[in-house]
Amino acid sequence: DMVLTQSPGTLSLSPGERATLSCRASQSVTSNFLAWYQHKPGQAPRLLIYGASSRATGIPDRFSGSGSGTDFTLTITRLEPEDFAVYYCQQYGSSPLYTFGQGTKVDIK
């Protein structure tokens, strides 16, 4: 089965700092079908990045995705107060058909 491992588990940063989140897959992700979501308590998850590097509609350009194969990165160039949340990566294609990483929590230092 496909496993997505996200690191670090928690990232403690201050507003204005740069956040770099990692997602490593146990096998190559099919056709870069890799997405990133932002999730805040009590809210619906929000699609940020799809296809490893394309920003979803309405997502600020401080969010960017990169990577291919088994190693992917979400970068937030300058953290805004509203960016403190949990971030998940998700792949499509390998069994199980959709897999989520365990999440990285970005909290305020």
Added chain:
Amino acid sequence: HLQLQESGPGLVKPSETLSVICSVSPGYLGSLSTYWGWIRQPPGKGLEWIGTVYYSGSAYYNPSLGSRVTISMDTSKSQFSLKLNSVTAADTAIYYCAADQFNPYWFKSWGQGTLVTVS
């Protein structure tokens, strides 16, 4: 604008069937190229995919749930539903419905989620 809203029983007894409904903005459920899914989040844990139904009617489920899960669609009511039978405490979670209007690879639109407790 596609909007989704879950509704569920709140509390289900062990060994019974969990049923959650997702109400969809009128006019979307019969759309070609739209994909509909269920994802859950147990307390204190991450997201777990449950299943996806393609607009063609094909359904795909997480093998970890075996044959316990069924997703069905009711176009006349603009709803799709999740049934999970023989539930245990491990099925306690927030259940989210989600959709994408263009491809099956990720989910653009999500509901707010509904908490279902098995006890």
